[in-house]
Amino acid sequence: MEKFKDFKKRTVIAPDGEKIEIDPMKDYYCDAIPTPRKDYDKIPGILENFKNWARSESLWILAYGSGCGAIEMRPLMTPKHDAYRYGIQWRPTPRQANLLMISGYLSVKTLRIVVRAYEQMPSPKYVMGLGSCTINGGMYWDSYNTINRLDHFMPVDTYVTGCMPRPEALIAGFDELKKIIRAGKGVGADKYAENFAWYKENQKKILGDVGLPEYSW
Amino acid sequence: MNPIITKILYALLTVFIIWNIGMVLNGFTRKVYARVNKRYGIRIYQPYIDLIKNYSLDTLVYHGVMYYLGPIFRLTSGVGMVLFIPLIYGSEIFSNFSFAGDAILILYFMFFGTLGMALGSNETGQPYSTIGVARGLAQVTAAEVPLVLAFLSVFIQNQSLSISEIVSVQQGGFMHWTMWTNPMATATAMLAYLGSMMRSPFDVVLAPQEIPIGPPTEYHGSFLAILSTNRPIFAVAKTILFVNMFFGGATNWGMFILKATTLYMWSVVTGTIYPRFRVDQSIRFFLKVPLIMGLLSILLLQFM
Numbered sequence: 001m002e003k004f005k006d007f008k009k010r011t012v013i014a015p016d017g018e019k020i021e022i023d024p025m026k027d028y029y030c031d032a033i034p035t036p037r038k039d040y041d042k043i044p045g046i047l048e049n050f051k052n053w054a055r056s057e058s059l060w061i062l063a064y065g066s067g068c069g070a071i072e073m074r075p076l077m078t079p080k081h082d083a084y085r086y087g088i089q090w091r092p093t094p095r096q097a098n099l100l101m102i103s104g105y106l107s108v109k110t111l112r113i114v115v116r117a118y119e120q121m122p123s124p125k126y127v128m129g130l131g132s133c134t135i136n137g138g139m140y141w142d143s144y145n146t147i148n149r150l151d152h153f154m155p156v157d158t159y160v161t162g163c164m165p166r167p168e169a170l171i172a173g174f175d176e177l178k179k180i181i182r183a184g185k186g187v188g189a190d191k192y193a194e195n196f197a198w199y200k201e202n203q204k205k206i207l208g209d210v211g212l213p214e215y216s217w
Numbered sequence: 218m219n220p221i222i223t224k225i226l227y228a229l230l231t232v233f234i235i236w237n238i239g240m241v242l243n244g245f246t247r248k249v250y251a252r253v254n255k256r257y258g259i260r261i262y263q264p265y266i267d268l269i270k271n272y273s274l275d276t277l278v279y280h281g282v283m284y285y286l287g288p289i290f291r292l293t294s295g296v297g298m299v300l301f302i303p304l305i306y307g308s309e310i311f312s313n314f315s316f317a318g319d320a321i322l323i324l325y326f327m328f329f330g331t332l333g334m335a336l337g338s339n340e341t342g343q344p345y346s347t348i349g350v351a352r353g354l355a356q357v358t359a360a361e362v363p364l365v366l367a368f369l370s371v372f373i374q375n376q377s378l379s380i381s382e383i384v385s386v387q388q389g390g391f392m393h394w395t396m397w398t399n400p401m402a403t404a405t406a407m408l409a410y411l412g413s414m415m416r417s418p419f420d421v422v423l424a425p426q427e428i429p430i431g432p433p434t435e436y437h438g439s440f441l442a443i444l445s446t447n448r449p450i451f452a453v454a455k456t457i458l459f460v461n462m463f464f465g466g467a468t469n470w471g472m473f474i475l476k477a478t479t480l481y482m483w484s485v486v487t488g489t490i491y492p493r494f495r496v497d498q499s500i501r502f503f504l505k506v507p508l509i510m511g512l513l514s515i516l517l518l519q520f521m
Contacts, residue, residue: 053268054445055270058269058270079255082256084259093345095436095437096430096433096436096437096441124278
């Protein structure tokens with residue numbers, strides 16, 4: 001494709017006359033697929049329980065509003081609801097976040113970015129879907145540019161109902177997620193790695209060939 | 218026990234105490250910020266939980282050797298500072314490894330971590346990291362100039378490069394502190410202190426709103442945890458250095474915590490009430506008022 005010509009392999013000559021082959025896709029992205037952690041469904045033990053407690057009490061959300069529900073996260077940060085007192089904080093980079101909020105409808109254009117962001121987050125990572133849009137498409141169920149089932153594209157830990165969910169509902173959703181994590185069932189990243197082929201197939205069906213790598217760390 | 222082993226054990230204990238003071242101050246600071254924003258704020262022990270969580274996240278990305286060494290350099294600079302500052306005046310065990318001329322080493326350590334961090338995060342190739350590093354180095358360098366001038370002024374005043382000696386000169390009462398004997402140097406250093414604490418009005422380096430948090434954009438999991446282990450140690454160590462240089466040092470742990478907290482709050486209160494400078498503005502600020510004050514403090518010594 002024309003717009004990906006910069007990503008094609010090319011040969012350059014170094015100052016000392018040596019020829020070097022450059023493959024930009026290898027330089028920019030890693031193409032190794034993810035692997036699940038071993039024995040995640042076995043009894044975790046005291047140390048893992050303690051870690052799970054810490055993970056549940058410190059949820060760092062990727063501050064990326066993917067849909068209209070993101071507007072409800074602002075009152076959540078501000079004085080009236082103040083989610084910080086529950087250990088919920090917002091981080092501006094996927095590398096430091098461990099909770100991805102899909103806040104409502106997810107357009108095809110946004111899906112590509114969301115998948116990349118999800119893959120870049122360090123595991124164990126969690127996904128929370130807001131509103132009916134992430135469950136069955138809601139009012140966009142037959143739209144040409146909006147996906148209608150989020151869990152076909154990435155594993156979802158909790159759904160929060162409402163259109164849009166009020167901040168109170170979100171806090172209840174966080175409580176539910178904390179219980180899941182503390183019980184050692186927040187293993188979405190491992191499910192994603194195990195069923196990687198299926199998830200990728202679904203993603204490609206929607207996105208088409210956009211020149212993205214198999215997996216972007 | 219072998220004296221050197223005893224000394225090492227006490228040094229480790231010191232680092233642990235300093236780290237805990239820093240963590241509590243960190244939580245308290247965020248509580249202060251929250252209260253000013255009319256929020257309830259985080260739990261005081263939230264920084265501890267965040268740290269445990271970060272240590273228990275997987276690390277995925279390999280960006281090269283410097284990427285690994287960046288956080289280590291940063292931690293080294295924090296721990297190194299603690300080890301070479303005489304924390305409690307007159308105490309054999311809590312003077313750690315301080316020696317005659319330690320002030321020069323400590324001034325080096327203050328810059329060392331920033332350089333390591335810059336090399337590490339530049340290796341990630343992330344453009345936000347590069348912007349953060351460029352801003353950070355520019356600003357830290359600008360803040361360092363008046364800081365070093367203020368320190369030089371104190372060195373010349375005391376004819377010594379040993380922090381222990383500078384503290385011992387200030388003993389014997391409130392009015393012996395450098396704060397009174399060399400007020401111009403103290404004022405300069407207090408302005409430079411604001412610049413090196415990475416708080417508003419000088420926090421555009423980490424600018425959490427405009428660019429994703431600057432240099433540590435790519436750091437995650439244990440790397441980020443090492444960085445946030447260093448953060449409280451480094452901040453408190455720097456504060457203690459200023460207490461030793463300008464405010465008479467501390468003779469016991471109670472005085473140590475009191476003075477450190479008070480001085481730490483100077484940057485917190487300033488950060489709470491002042492909006493943010495852009496980098497070019499903060500560089501211009503440091504190279505105008507504090508620089509002239511620093512030069513004046515050295516000149517004034519000649520006529521005193």
